[in-house]
Amino acid sequence: MLSTRAWRPSWLAVLATLAVGLVVFYYFTGADATLPVRLVPQLQEIPLMLESVAAGPVRLPIQASGLVTTLTHDVVGPFTAPVAAACLLVLLAVVLAGWTAVVSTLARTAFVAGMVPVIFFLLSLNTESLGIFGSGERYFLYLMLGVVGGGAFGLHAFAESLSLARRGLIMSLLVAAVGGLLFAQSQLPAVETVLQLAAYATPGGAVLFALLVLWVGVENIRALLWFNTQAEQPGSRFGLWPFVAASLLYLGVLFLYVWNGNTLQLLPGLALDPLVLLLPAVLVSGVGLRLRAPSYGQWVPYAQGMAQLYPVLVMGAAGALAYAFAPTIPRCWWRPAALPGWRCCWWVLVFLFMCL
Secondary structure, three states: OOOOHHHHHOHHHHHOOOOOOEEEEEEHHHHHHHHOOOEEEEEEEEEEEEEEEEEOEEEEEEEEEEEEEEEEEOOOOOOOHHHHHHHHHHHHHHHHHHHHHHHHHOHHHHHEEEHHHHHHHHHOOOOOHOOOHHHOOOOOHHHHHHHHHHHHHHHHHHOOOOOOHHHHHHHHHHHHHHHHHHHHHHOOHHHHHHHHHHHHHHHHHHHHHHHHHHHHOHHHHHHHHHHHOOOOOOHHOOOOHHHHHHHHHHHHHHHHHOOOOOEEEEEEOOEOOOOHHHHOOOOOOOOOOOHHHHHHHHOOOOOHHHHHHHOOOOOHHHHHHHHHOOOOOOOHHHOOOOOOHHHHHHHHHHHHHHOO
16 A cells, blocks of 8 residues: 555646646736737927917918827837746756656557657757758767667666665756757857747647546546545435535536537636646646556556656646746647547546546
């Protein structure tokens, strides 16, 4: 039986919480920072006639220059978000180090399956466009694959008794060394390097977000089921039909959201954003991760595997989502707000029929 320490928040859980907080921050401030509305003062000269004096048969006007000041609202930008891009890269670096460290402890088949997305992610960064080593060839890509992939394979093959914490430290040092060399040898300024790497890393972040939604799609229904059975007296617990009614209400709201073209007006001035439903789902999934061990235990253990992989997955997905909210333009092509509605509807429906 696992010790109670496994239930305590780890530093990975703290980082995942901070990443989710970053999503909330950019959710409310991203659009205003990218396309800010500013007051623009305008000064216009208007001729004024103060008086007229008689000069023989005619009257001559006495004129003065008048000035009228107006304030108008203007949208400027769009501005890039290098801070958000840097946060995304830092989180993805932590994800890369943590993922490879955990994967190196698994069996051979699981290790190979876990390293495949790492290879594709490194390929997608397009580092040859940075002109590293004064060349447009893929020399730095081969170096990254050799250092990160070779380090993970070395830990997997020759360091079976090494603890997970030391594996994470070794992989963190390797990823930090590769990242430092990348910025030192890049032909672009640091800000442009960050923005370019973040742009090419966005598809990988979108995949992480989709995997997270796929994993937590049923967690809100599981939370309803948990609340349904918490009374001390069996007679005071809710029965099957209240649980089905609550589940159908939840599913109906998501279905109406998709049916109405990803818009659902709950109250005047208040619309449903399905991303809000991900917050309790991510929390419930983290708390009940050990209960889902039968679904992944044959591949990844809980205490030295999934307990670390889950906050790492949350970190990567949250970083990608925060960067999608920071600049307005990247949000359009992978549409993070539309994905949870479809996934939640499907998996909630599947889970509901399983319960029935």
